[in-house]
Amino acid sequence: MRxxxxxxxxxxxxxxxAQIISHKLxxxxxxxxxxxxxxxxxLPLGYRVLRKIExxxxxxxxxxxxxxxxxxxxxxxxxxxxxGRYEDYGLEMLRIKDRHDRDMxxxxxxxxxxxxxxxxxxxxxxxxxxxxxNIQWKFRDEVRPRFGVMRGREFxxxxxxxxxxxxxxxxxxxxxxxxxxxxxxxxxxLRAIPMQADTGPIGGDLSHEFIVLAPTGESEVFYHxxxxxxxxxxxxxxxxxxGLQRIVSGYTADYAATDEKxxxxxxxxxxxxxxxxxxxxxxxxxxxxxxxxxxxGLKVQGADGGEVVPHMGSYGIGVxxxxxxxxxxxxxxxxxxxxxxxxxxxxxVINMRxxxxxxxxxxxxxxxxxxxxxxxxxxxDRDERxxxxxxxxDVLGIPWQLxxxxxxxxxxxxxxxxxxxGEREELSLESALARLAG
Amino acid sequence: MRxxxxxxxxxxxxxxxAQIISHKLxxxxxxxxxxxxxxxxxLPLGYRVLRKIExxxxxxxxxxxxxxxxxxxxxxxxxxxxxGRYEDYGLEMLRIKDRHDRDMxxxxxxxxxxxxxxxxxxxxxxxxxxxxxNIQWKFRDEVRPRFGVMRGREFxxxxxxxxxxxxxxxxxxxxxxxxxxxxxxxxxxLRAIPMQADTGPIGGDLSHEFIVLAPTGESEVFYHxxxxxxxxxxxxxxxxxxGLQRIVSGYTADYAATDEKxxxxxxxxxxxxxxxxxxxxxxxxxxxxxxxxxxxGLKVQGADGGEVVPHMGSYGIGVxxxxxxxxxxxxxxxxxxxxxxxxxxxxxVINMRxxxxxxxxxxxxxxxxxxxxxxxxxxxDRDERxxxxxxxxDVLGIPWQLxxxxxxxxxxxxxxxxxxxGEREELSLESALARLAG
Numbered sequence: 001m002r003x004x005x006x007x008x009x010x011x012x013x014x015x016x017x018a019q020i021i022s023h024k025l026x027x028x029x030x031x032x033x034x035x036x037x038x039x040x041x042x043l044p045l046g047y048r049v050l051r052k053i054e055x056x057x058x059x060x061x062x063x064x065x066x067x068x069x070x071x072x073x074x075x076x077x078x079x080x081x082x083x084g085r086y087e088d089y090g091l092e093m094l095r096i097k098d099r100h101d102r103d104m105x106x107x108x109x110x111x112x113x114x115x116x117x118x119x120x121x122x123x124x125x126x127x128x129x130x131x132x133x134n135i136q137w138k139f140r141d142e143v144r145p146r147f148g149v150m151r152g153r154e155f156x157x158x159x160x161x162x163x164x165x166x167x168x169x170x171x172x173x174x175x176x177x178x179x180x181x182x183x184x185x186x187x188x189x190l191r192a193i194p195m196q197a198d199t200g201p202i203g204g205d206l207s208h209e210f211i212v213l214a215p216t217g218e219s220e221v222f223y224h225x226x227x228x229x230x231x232x233x234x235x236x237x238x239x240x241x242x243g244l245q246r247i248v249s250g251y252t253a254d255y256a257a258t259d260e261k262x263x264x265x266x267x268x269x270x271x272x273x274x275x276x277x278x279x280x281x282x283x284x285x286x287x288x289x290x291x292x293x294x295x296x297g298l299k300v301q302g303a304d305g306g307e308v309v310p311h312m313g314s315y316g317i318g319v320x321x322x323x324x325x326x327x328x329x330x331x332x333x334x335x336x337x338x339x340x341x342x343x344x345x346x347x348x349v350i351n352m353r354x355x356x357x358x359x360x361x362x363x364x365x366x367x368x369x370x371x372x373x374x375x376x377x378x379x380x381d382r383d384e385r386x387x388x389x390x391x392x393x394d395v396l397g398i399p400w401q402l403x404x405x406x407x408x409x410x411x412x413x414x415x416x417x418x419x420x421x422g423e424r425e426e427l428s429l430e431s432a433l434a435r436l437a438g
Numbered sequence: 439m440r441x442x443x444x445x446x447x448x449x450x451x452x453x454x455x456a457q458i459i460s461h462k463l464x465x466x467x468x469x470x471x472x473x474x475x476x477x478x479x480x481l482p483l484g485y486r487v488l489r490k491i492e493x494x495x496x497x498x499x500x501x502x503x504x505x506x507x508x509x510x511x512x513x514x515x516x517x518x519x520x521x522g523r524y525e526d527y528g529l530e531m532l533r534i535k536d537r538h539d540r541d542m543x544x545x546x547x548x549x550x551x552x553x554x555x556x557x558x559x560x561x562x563x564x565x566x567x568x569x570x571x572n573i574q575w576k577f578r579d580e581v582r583p584r585f586g587v588m589r590g591r592e593f594x595x596x597x598x599x600x601x602x603x604x605x606x607x608x609x610x611x612x613x614x615x616x617x618x619x620x621x622x623x624x625x626x627x628l629r630a631i632p633m634q635a636d637t638g639p640i641g642g643d644l645s646h647e648f649i650v651l652a653p654t655g656e657s658e659v660f661y662h663x664x665x666x667x668x669x670x671x672x673x674x675x676x677x678x679x680x681g682l683q684r685i686v687s688g689y690t691a692d693y694a695a696t697d698e699k700x701x702x703x704x705x706x707x708x709x710x711x712x713x714x715x716x717x718x719x720x721x722x723x724x725x726x727x728x729x730x731x732x733x734x735g736l737k738v739q740g741a742d743g744g745e746v747v748p749h750m751g752s753y754g755i756g757v758x759x760x761x762x763x764x765x766x767x768x769x770x771x772x773x774x775x776x777x778x779x780x781x782x783x784x785x786x787v788i789n790m791r792x793x794x795x796x797x798x799x800x801x802x803x804x805x806x807x808x809x810x811x812x813x814x815x816x817x818x819d820r821d822e823r824x825x826x827x828x829x830x831x832d833v834l835g836i837p838w839q840l841x842x843x844x845x846x847x848x849x850x851x852x853x854x855x856x857x858x859x860g861e862r863e864e865l866s867l868e869s870a871l872a873r874l875a876g
Contacts, residue, residue, distance in 0.1 A: 005568075039510045132482075
């Protein structure tokens with residue numbers, strides 16, 4: 001994409017209510033614009049990142065055996081009356097009356113909707129187990145929205161729902177998501193720590209929050225130093241019940257707890273290895289048995305002919321919030337540092353002298369070659385000073401900057417800068433293209 | 439995907455309010471489920487089709503030079519007060535009060551939001567022209583929702599907005615979308631006819647509706663028989679102002695009008711070549727000058743230093759509605775007939791004898807080979823009679839059925855059925871795989 005034809009309003013100033021670094025940088029880099037309190041438009045560059053995050057979430061859900069569908073944003077209040085949650089759910093639920101004065105709401109979560117769909121579709125134990133998920137915009141009417149997309153009102157969430165014949169099956173479905181979540185975060189360069197958690201308005205017996213460490217995080221967290229090792233991907237057969245349980249047990253053996261769930265005895269045991277930090281919640285999973293299936297009349301015929309009320313769980317990832325979490329975890333004083341897996345573009349081409357014909361011709365050609373090779377490239381072809389272009393690419397956080405200037409061209413070289421390390425290297429154009437297209 | 443592990447509630451009965459064929463077939467084929475009046479969940483198979491339609495729309499927008507972003511669903515009423523439309527827009531607008539009693543709404547369209555974002559981001563004539571688009575859920579509170587997703591309340595729309603320095607530029611932006619729309623529909627196997635149209639609540643001077651012919655369509659339409667030729671793709675340079683105008687003039691030379699816009703003089707002229715039918719609106723484009731930019735204070739500095747108020751247009755495609763339109767245009771008495779470009783799966787593998795070990799082993803292997811070759815395949819591995827499986831694949835509309843039975847296997851052949859033509863052919867497994875993977 002040529003910057004001269006793009007829509008990328010980079011700014012220097014940020015409003016006073018942008019307190020945390022991810023919020024400031026998302027505004028400065030032209031990723032988002034607020035359109036109402038806690039409600040954001042995703043500008044072209046931000047939407048590219050959001051779609052990459054969404055796609056990683058999708059791929060890892062699919063790999064874990066979950067099936068994607070899409071639920072509507074507007075729900076009928078009647079469904080929530082069936083589960084008994086309509087009155088319980090506080091002011092965060094955006095309640096709506098339609099033109100016929102029927103009670104509707106903008107879904108903050110979808111246990112009721114999915115339970116009713118599943119109830120009306122299945123008859124037999126052979127239709128289970130299933131885990132269904134969707135990635136859809138949700139609304140929670142926060143009393144004081146803040147921190148940009150980290151605590152906005154309209155947000156993109158992946159929510160999955162599992163249906164099993166018994167508790168053991170539900171535990172396996174829970175474990176699938178547990179491992180899928182860690183893989184999801186690892187692919188975005190994030191170390192997320194699963195912590196035992198309260199179940200809140202979702203309900204249930206078993207729950208983990210996944211927390212990314214960040215000094216500006218909303219919660220105080222405590223964990224064993226073992227968690228400081230880098231995140232890795234588990235390549236596991238998701239149908240292997242025991243294998244999956246071993247992985248989950250391995251992870252949960254190391255102490256990690258939020259403020260509400262601290263265990264003093266275990267902390268004393270750990271001693272010097274105890275770490276204290278702040279963290280951002282990027283996922284939350286729940287097992288809640290028959291809390292929704294029983295009152296909503298979801299039942300199937302069991303293998304023995306008897307009636308079975310399925311056990312359920314639900315599993316959320318804050319997709320839009322993840323963008324903030326990634327920036328909190330990966331930035332410097334000059335701007336964002338995107339991990340390649342979610343970067344809006346892999347390469348930023350900088351034409352140092354847009355007023356120099358030869359230099360512009362070379363930069364145009366290189367940009368074309370990168371596009372032809374399928375490398376996602378942002379090309380700063382504007383008539384601006386080189387210094388301003390460096391600053392822009394730095395704040396945008398594009399992983400590789402390819403700098404084309406008249407002096408280098410005379411010597412037959414271009415400069416390649418790694419945004420994360422700051423390392424710069426002069427190399428021939430051919431080598432640079434080979435490196436970037438690899 | 440194995441049907442035994444999928445979530446695909448195929449049904450025989452449809453409710454009495456499902457009057458038109460696309461609505462009936464979408465319910466029967468397990469593509470959608472109604473969750474409230476005029477509000478639908480997209481089940482896994484339906485969501486696959488929706489994403490394919492969405493992707494074609496996206497690719498053709500990108501090709502025409504439009505830039506994607508994402509606008510929120512919930513908008514502030516204040517923006518609509520700036521344009522003067524808040525009071526004008528009728529009961530179809532879903533009005534909402536948030537917890538602080540502020541007036542909000544679920545966006546039925548987004549001229550105000552995009553104008554305000556663009557206003558706050560641009561300063562100079564160099565920032566224009568731009569066309570920005572987004573594909574997002576909209577809500578229109580229809581008094582009597584019906585025809586399934588064709589006239590639902592929550593629907594997926596692609597809406598684009600163009601900003602130009604003058605009327606001539608705006609006309610070119612309009613032409614870009616005009617041609618991009620025809621290409622979009624052609625890729626889905628649809629012949630859509632552009633017809634001069636009223637501008638309604640969007641406003642403006644120039645407007646075309648794109649209408650797909652269907653006997654169950656909502657509008658009566660009149661057109662020259664020349665429109666009966668099949669749709670073709672225009673491969674055009676979208677920056678070529680004159681070339682694009684010639685294409686648009688070529689298309690609009692042939693008479694086509696909705697009931698409100700009939701021209702008796704021209705119809706008399708056409709004589710025998712006049713056709714009368716019913717149609718479904720699948721797109722609507724508008725040029726409306728400074729209707730939003732002027733009252734909302736969008737202006738930039740012109741090349742001569744003076745102030746310029748940009749000319750705008752907006753361009754909508756009903757993405758979810760298109761699924762209904764495609765089914766209206768492509769089905770038979772046995773079910774849906776998907777064009778390959780939007781089919782949820784390209785191939786349906788039918789194991790005729792799930793109780794026969796050899797047959798099942800062969801079907802399993804073939805399914806694996808198709809998946810490995812990257813062919814999107816739905817595998818009916820359920821323990822059901824062959825006849826029931828045929829009926830299911832027919833109603834689902836998968837373009838190719840690959841039928842594996844014990845008798846054929848003895849002869850070393852499988853059967854390949856083309857859903858559209860009904861043609862069946864016996865061929866070796868190798869030939870079948872080569873054909874389908876091609």
